[in-house]
Amino acid sequence: MSLGYAPAQQMVKLKAAMQAIIFDGQLRVTESYPAPSPVAGEAVIRPHLIGLCNTDVEITRGYMGFQGVLGHEFVGTVTACDDGAWLGQRVVGEINAACLRCPTCLRGDDPHCPNRTTLGIDRRDGAMADAFVLPIACLHRVPASVSDEAAVFVEPLAAALEIVQQSHIRPTERVAVVGDGKLGAMIVQVLRLTGAELLLVGRHPERWELYQRQAIPCMHSNELPPALDQSFDVVVDCTGQPGGLATARRLVRPRGRLVLKSTFHGQVDVNLSMVVVDEVQLIGSRCGPFAPALRLLERGLIETAPLVSGRFALRDGLRAFEAAHGHLKILLHP
DSSP states (O other): OOOOOOTTSOOOOOOOEEEEEEESSSEEEEEEEEOOOOOTTEEEEEEEEEEEOHHHHHHTTTGGGOOEEOOOEEEEEEEEESOGGGTTOEEEEOSEEOOSOSHHHHTTOGGGOTTOEEETTBEEOOSSBSOEEEEGGGEEEOOTTSOHHHHTTHHHHHHHHHHHHHSOOOTTSEEEEEOOSHHHHHHHHHHGGGTOEEEEEESOGGGTHHHHHTTOOEEEGGGOOGGGTTOEEEEEEOSSSHHHHHHHHHHEEEEEEEEEOOOOSSOOOOOHHHHHHTTOEEEEOOOOOHHHHHHHHHTTOSOOGGGEEEEEEGGGHHHHHHHHTTSSEEEEEO
């Protein structure tokens, strides 16, 4: 099994074993996974909390063909590295480990580095273990006022912020978010800060109390009236389902923007001819900026506590994945 290090890196002999949740064609918990040793520029991190994401579930269905330790949402403490200033620091981390040398990186586009590995997703073991490694360049210190339970949401919150990083959303525009799951919970809270007219479209009314308290209107996807068809300037699909994209395409107006946040294993059918006829802008949106996400949490502008559906020990990882179906955020702790 690959341990997830970039091919150019020199491996250090592994000296110990640890507990980890791995996928190697089968999801399982092991007590004897090789513990990592950092190479130059890397830090060993002991996670306090790890978030279970839809992408983790999709990997168990074949997404990205990944095998190894799962998990990319975390908050933890640096326990070893070659830069003493990071030792003992509480951190979160960007998930893309770029080479920082290629033309893509040198123009400041390192999330798209062709040589990158991605934590728990692509050739780099993830955070669902007693310890894991990330380049120091990926790390961000967590302010003392931000709890672990909030900090573990930084990665999906940053992904939500990428939407406004990529495309200016005006306060006069109509915006619909399709999907009331884990990522949708971050996106609607970010987009409400723009002052735009906002609608959340979902399938789980039992989750809507938080959004309704924040004055975000919610509507079931099966109850969308024809009057809403092609009436939104910006529509964000974060359902992780092919049907969600169809709903989003239905809602976006001609010359509107359709933002795609879903990642899942499988193919979808899209009538690209009508995308051309309607001159709809398709915007793929992935990872986002961590520093602003930490600032939003530090200022109390994003609520995370109501989104936690359950907590499991790492050794109960199989039960945690079962619980992730139909629930919001499941957290793991070593």
